[in-house]
Amino acid sequence: MDNIDVIVAGAGSVGVPTAMSLAAMGLKTLVVDGKPSPGQGDNKRAIGGIRATHSDPAKIRVGLRSLEIFSTWKETHGDDIEWLKGGYLFPVYREQEAHALKKLLPLQQQFGLNIDFIDPDQLLQIVPGIDASGLLGGTFSPDDGSASPLLAINAFARKALDNSARFHFNERIDTLLVEKGRVVGVQTDKGRYRAPVVVDAAGAYSRPLCATAGVDLPVIPDSHEGAITEPVARMFSCMVVDLRPGPGSKNYYFYQNIHGQVVFCITPDPPILGTDTRETSVFLPQAAARMVALIPRLKTLRVRRVWRGCYPMSPDGSPIVGWSPEIEGLFHITGMCGQGFMLGPGMGELAARMISGTASDQDQAAMEIFSPARQFSEVREALK
Structure with missing residues (x-):
């Protein structure tokens, strides 16, 4: 498959919103997931709570944007995601x-x-x-409020499809492909796909996935x-x-x-x-x-x-979002500590801006807090 800009590993709470935002920016996006449809991993096991009530400024901002997306989705896009x-x-x-x-x-x-x-x-x-x-x-x-995790993830997936994102379900990623210190694609149980950027949105399975590229991610x-x-x-x-x-x-x-x-x-x-x-x-x-x-x-x-x-827990209770310090082109959006559903839409937009090179100064400040290269010795999030 030619002309893929970004491969997203995982069609869950953060992978699908990230693909939706990437595709909306015009990036040719492929999402690969071993399950048969969107949100069939831990997304469907979420209880549906959505809050911006956090103790970290970056998570508050991302949470507020996610709340805005969830609460206005029906009037903006027409899908009833059971927002309450x-x-x-x-x-x-x-x-x-x-x-x-x-x-x-x-x-x-x-x-x-x-x-x-x-x-x-x-x-x-x-x-x-x-x-x-x-x-x-x-x-x-x-x-703050709540919504249906499955109705929401399917609404986001339909929007991603409308923006020309592609989804490969029932296809397991076996290996991240790396050449000369740079990710070049993925090897699945059905084929090989090349792209200059791979997004790790594998949640609880991020650590074994990244280990195939020699990256020890603390999730x-x-x-x-x-x-x-x-x-x-x-x-x-x-x-x-x-x-x-x-x-x-x-x-x-x-x-x-x-x-x-x-x-x-x-x-x-x-x-x-x-x-x-x-x-x-x-x-x-x-x-x-x-x-x-x-x-x-x-x-x-x-x-x-x-x-x-x-x-998928990080050592300090904050998400791990940003470029890998070890492998060029590998972008992490994982370690949501059970808050992937509530943070997903806002995090997806943030990740898409970082990947597309359109991040604001405010985004950069958030990415310093979420950075995979940060020190994990101190717990930051009091309401994790």
Whole structure:
């Protein structure tokens, strides 16, 4: 296949939006993925939360742009991706969480977030029935929301196709092809394709993919489980994030989607490293007990389905986005730490500007934070 400008490895949460943005710029883009259709890896295992509420300026900016894309997609392009503006709520019951969240507010507001610390009475209006015992209040960002990961990724893929991007599904990339220190294409199980730029959007599988080019990328996947309930009458719309740790877990989070189903997830502690996506018997009683303790009225809900996906984690909790310092022409957009769906559209645009050479000064500042060449010794992201 001749005249390919960019090959994107992976048709997931960040690969498809990146291809969409690259193709919109007129770059001849080929996306290769071993699954049968867009978003069939960890994208379809995302629970759908979308926020710009982060602690890092670069992620705030990317998140705000992603929010803009998600929230206006239907009116702009016509596809219903089930966008729901419900907000993100971080209730606090301990002074240490209250102090940490309040400390972040000046920076978050400086970079454009609509967010504030609300008192217990305001919080109870947003989530009626939440445990009021010891409640100190919390932060609420009303412009955050949720959407369907599969509807969104397919809408992005259709737009990419409209812009002449090509997709090869059911085709596994075996090797990144490198000549004289420069990437020249990929070898798949079905053929060989040449291009001057290859985008690593392989998520949990970025490390083994890049190892074929001699690059040791510090992306370590760990497993998280999620679940969805039957639909019920509207109780709340925001994503509720409880930062308190519990036995065998750190935070947990849940929201009621556009159909009235409660979707929830938990962060295991210690992390469950690896790419095992088999469900366990531990998750449901663990997560359900914590949710019911927080909002007792949830106890009668019936769970329809559980699943397990992978978070491609970076050492410091921030994405790894930018040109490889070792292999010329290799561009990483990975290590999203479980936030690939919410950051994907904004990250895709940022990556496309970097690849096309049209990045702004603001983009360059963001890329310094996300750079694959950065030092990973210090955790940056407080809300990862």
